[in-house]
Amino acid sequence: GALAFWAPKIFADYREKLGVLLQHDPSLKFNYPNSIFPATTFNLGPETVSLDHLDSGNVAAGMCPIFSAGRFNYKTGGHMIFFDLKKVVEFPPGSSMLVASSITRHGNVPILPGEERMSFTQYCAGGLLRYVSYG
Numbered sequence: 001g002a003l004a005f006w007a008p009k010i011f012a013d014y015r016e017k018l019g020v021l022l023q024h025d026p027s028l029k030f031n032y033p034n035s036i037f038p039a040t041t042f043n044l045g046p047e048t049v050s051l052d053h054l055d056s057g058n059v060a061a062g063m064c065p066i067f068s069a070g071r072f073n074y075k076t077g078g079h080m081i082f083f084d085l086k087k088v089v090e091f092p093p094g095s096s097m098l099v100a101s102s103i104t105r106h107g108n109v110p111i112l113p114g115e116e117r118m119s120f121t122q123y124c125a126g127g128l129l130r131y132v133s134y135g
Contacts, residue, residue: 056102074092083106
């Protein structure tokens with residue numbers, strides 16, 4: 001829903017191309033009935049920290065929803081860092097954000113000892129959409 005609301009053209013592109021892919025091979029199914037994203041990563045911690053990186057295999061013009069979970073003080077750790085933008089954003093447990101992960105270097109701030117942080121990320125590999133685009 002967030003992608004459809006905040007980036008409707010990206011959502012429409014995913015829906016169109018992934019729809020073609022699923023029609024081509026009916027054995028393929030989405031992971032979740034209410035999600036357009038064909039891939040998921042669970043980072044179950046207990047102290048998930050993501051270093052400075054780009055997800056260069058994802059759709060270049062796409063976005064990825066990231067969900068933060070756990071028991072940690074979001075004022076002292078777990079912040080999302082957007083390195084190229086020179087921004088640090090609080091990311092409390094139970095929050096979600098959409099990130100242009102293939103073009104925006106990102107990571108997160110470590111949490112304190114004894115705290116727990118996990119994340120749930122969905123994404124679309126660029127190769128899936130290229131495969132459909134090239135017939």
